[in-house]
Amino acid sequence: MGRSADLPRPAVRADGRPDDTGCGVLHVDMDAFYALVEIRERPELAGSPVVVAGGSTRGVVLSASYEARAFGVRSAMPAARARRLCPQAVFLPPHFPRYTEVSAGVMALFRSITPLVEPLSLDEAFLDVSGSLRRLGMSPAMVGEWIRGEVFDAHRVTCSVGVAPSKFAAKLASGMAKPDGLLVVPAGGVLQFLHPLPVSALWGVGARTAEALHQLGCETVADVAATPLAALRRAVGGAVAEQLHALSQGHDERQVVPDAPEKSVGAEETFDVDVADRAAMHRELLRLAERAAAALRRRGLRGRTVALKLRYPDFTTVSRSRTLVEPTDAGRAIMAVARELLDAHLPAGARVRLLGVRVEQLMAGGGTEQLTLQETGPGWSDADRAADAARSRFGSAAVRPATLLDTAAADPRSAAAHPDPGGSHESCE
Numbered sequence: 458m459g460r461s462a463d464l465p466r467p468a469v470r471a472d473g474r475p476d477d478t479g480c481g482v483l484h485v486d487m488d489a490f491y492a493l494v495e496i497r498e499r500p501e502l503a504g505s506p507v508v509v510a511g512g513s514t515r516g517v518v519l520s521a522s523y524e525a526r527a528f529g530v531r532s533a534m535p536a537a538r539a540r541r542l543c544p545q546a547v548f549l550p551p552h553f554p555r556y557t558e559v560s561a562g563v564m565a566l567f568r569s570i571t572p573l574v575e576p577l578s579l580d581e582a583f584l585d586v587s588g589s590l591r592r593l594g595m596s597p598a599m600v601g602e603w604i605r606g607e608v609f610d611a612h613r614v615t616c617s618v619g620v621a622p623s624k625f626a627a628k629l630a631s632g633m634a635k636p637d638g639l640l641v642v643p644a645g646g647v648l649q650f651l652h653p654l655p656v657s658a659l660w661g662v663g664a665r666t667a668e669a670l671h672q673l674g675c676e677t678v679a680d681v682a683a684t685p686l687a688a689l690r691r692a693v694g695g696a697v698a699e700q701l702h703a704l705s706q707g708h709d710e711r712q713v714v715p716d717a718p719e720k721s722v723g724a725e726e727t728f729d730v731d732v733a734d735r736a737a738m739h740r741e742l743l744r745l746a747e748r749a750a751a752a753l754r755r756r757g758l759r760g761r762t763v764a765l766k767l768r769y770p771d772f773t774t775v776s777r778s779r780t781l782v783e784p785t786d787a788g789r790a791i792m793a794v795a796r797e798l799l800d801a802h803l804p805a806g807a808r809v810r811l812l813g814v815r816v817e818q819l820m821a822g823g824g825t826e827q828l829t830l831q832e833t834g835p836g837w838s839d840a841d842r843a844a845d846a847a848r849s850r851f852g853s854a855a856v857r858p859a860t861l862l863d864t865a866a867a868d869p870r871s872a873a874a875h876p877d878p879g880g881s882h883e884s885c886e
Contacts, residue, residue, distance in 0.1 A: 477598040477620055479644035481587030482713060484619040484627035485567070485604060488636040490580035491520030493614040494559055495549050506546035510536040515727050515810075519551055523636050556580075559612050566607055570600065573713045581631075583624055585713035601639045623709035626650065629658055647707040652679035659704050661697060669693050670701075681705040722758065723766075723815030724748040731770045731808040738803075738812060742795045743788070745814040750788035758819045759784035763794040766813030767803060774811075777802050784820055791816060 487493070491509040496502045506525035510516045518539050521530040528543035540548070560579040567574045570593070573585035586593075586600050593600060601618035608616050619630025621642035629651075634640035642650045655677060656662055656670045669692045675681050681689070682705035689698035703709070724745045732738060742765075753759060764778035777798045785791065795814045803809070 475598055475620075475641040476643045476645075477596050477641045480597045480620045480622050480627075480641060481585055481590075482621055482624055482627045483584040483586055483597065483601055483604070484621075484624070484631040485563075485582055485584065485601075485608075486617050486619075486628075486631045486635070487563070487580035487608075488615045488617055489520050489522050489526075490559075490614065491551060491556055492522040492525075494555050495552070496522065497613045498555070502547055506530070506543050508536070508539055508543070508546045508548050509551050510539065510548055511551070515729060521546075559614065562612060563608055563616075566604070566611070570604070572715060574715050575713045575717060583627065583713045598639065598641050605637070605639065622647065623707075624711050624713065625660060625704055625709040626707075629654070648682075651705065651707060652677060652682065654678045656681060659701050661700055666693055666697065678705050719756065719758070719819055721764075721815050721817040721819065722749055722752045722756070722760065723764070723813060724752070725766060725811060725813030725815075727768075727811045728809070731810050733806060733808040735800075738799060738809065739796055741812050742799060742814060743792050745812065746792035746795055747788040749814050749816050750786055750791055753786040753816060753819075757821055759786045760816035761785075761818040761820070762816065763791050763798070764813075764815040764817055765795050765798040765802070766811065766815065767799075767809055768811035770808055770810050772810070775802070778817070780818070784818070785816075 492507045495509055496507055504524065505522070506528065507522040508518055508525050508530055509520040510518050516536040518530060518532050518534045518536055520532060521539070525539075525543050525546050528546075530539045530543050530546065536548070539546070556579055564574065564576055564582065567582055567584055571584055571586050571589045573588070575583040577583070586597055590596065590600070595603065597620045601620050605616055605618060608614065615637040617631045617634040617636060618639045619627040619632070619634060619642070620639065621627035621630055622644045626642045626647055630640040630642050651658075656675055657667050658678060659681065662670070670681065673684060673688060673692045675684055681701055684702075686698060686702050689702055692698070693701065726741055726745060732741075761784045762778050762780045764776055766774065766776050768774045779794050779798060781790070781794065791814060799812075
């Protein structure tokens with residue numbers, strides 16, 4: 458789906474009492490979330506261009522205030538380019554515990570309204586308020602306005618809300634309402650809302666699909682709706698064509714699903730300097746495998762598939778994976794597979810810009826690991842959990858593999874790196 462910054466701005470945002478009958482789906486999206494949380498901590502920065510970016514030389518922009526966006530700064534942009542575009546901006550490192558704390562408060566507010574809350578990330582979520590309207594004595598738009606006020610009063614940050622009969626339309630509406638606004642898509646006006654939008658507004662349309670649609674003569678959502686399905690299939694493939702055709706007709710039957718299960722857990726590292734040393738890569742894989750394993754254990758999960766991600770200096774990115782016989786949450790098992798994949802698929806002497814390890818095919822359960830014939834009592838699983846407890850109490854450096862001790866001089870990562878997509882990064886999907 459296209460970024461909200463690429464969507465047209467409505468001439469008039471919803472205020473007063475718009476026709477929100479049948480619009481039970483809300484999409485709430487925090488405005489420039491990380492940047493506004495930082496400005497909240499430093500009020501003197503209000504009104505100034507503020508950019509939150511990773512600390513490494515290859516860091517990326519994680520969030521930019523709207524004053525910075527006026528200069529063309531966008532999320533996921535290389536920080537170096539953002540500095541060129543807006544040299545007067547205040548660049549700040551991320552403080553993830555702050556963002557997590559605010560996010561938890563915001564999500565708790567949502568769940569006080571309805572149990573049907575589907576978080577998409579720290580800073581956005583879908584809500585189905587259809588069953589809560591009578592209890593609240595409000596219309597959907599009134600609920601959206603109430604949320605905006607409560608979020609600001611409690612956390613001093615703003616959010617934008619889309620109100621619509623479907624998730625697709627609600628998410629588009631919140632993007633078009635930014636910043637600090639609310640937009641209603643009436644149930645009877647979905648096609649009038651969708652059809653003037655560019656094809657990039659459709660979910661699943663990236664640069665390559667957009668180019669294929671443009672070659673087909675489709676510039677707007679209306680063009681996609683008017684194109685025969687057979688022609689769409691030839692241009693973009695069967696599954697994508699079916700999805701785009703349905704969305705362009707205003708059909709989106711997906712429900713708001715609370716607490717959707719995580720699909721994968723992983724960690725990755727972008728190096729400040731491209732790395733060719735295989736031993737250094739192995740050490741980094743161990744570090745990433747241990748972090749991924751610890752994240753699994755915190756969530757009471759195990760995974761059956763280990764995936765390795767490699768990014769070369771020219772930004773070519775490849776992934777390779779292997780499925781285990783038994784699910785695991787052990788760093789040593791994850792590391793063993795990741796190392797085998799690296800050695801099997803990375804040519805000798807090749808340099809890499811990024812390494813990542815991800816565990817997929819997740820399932821609940823933390824105590825079912827099969828013992829080996831040599832294990833008659835407490836094994837690696839118990840040791841891992843004891844190490845988790847020690848790190849929780851005394852810090853992340855309290856217990857770690859011996860291979861990772863005293864390797865700072867050989868560590869290709871920046872000492873100032875922050876856990877973000879431009880440096881060290883742990884993620885769950």
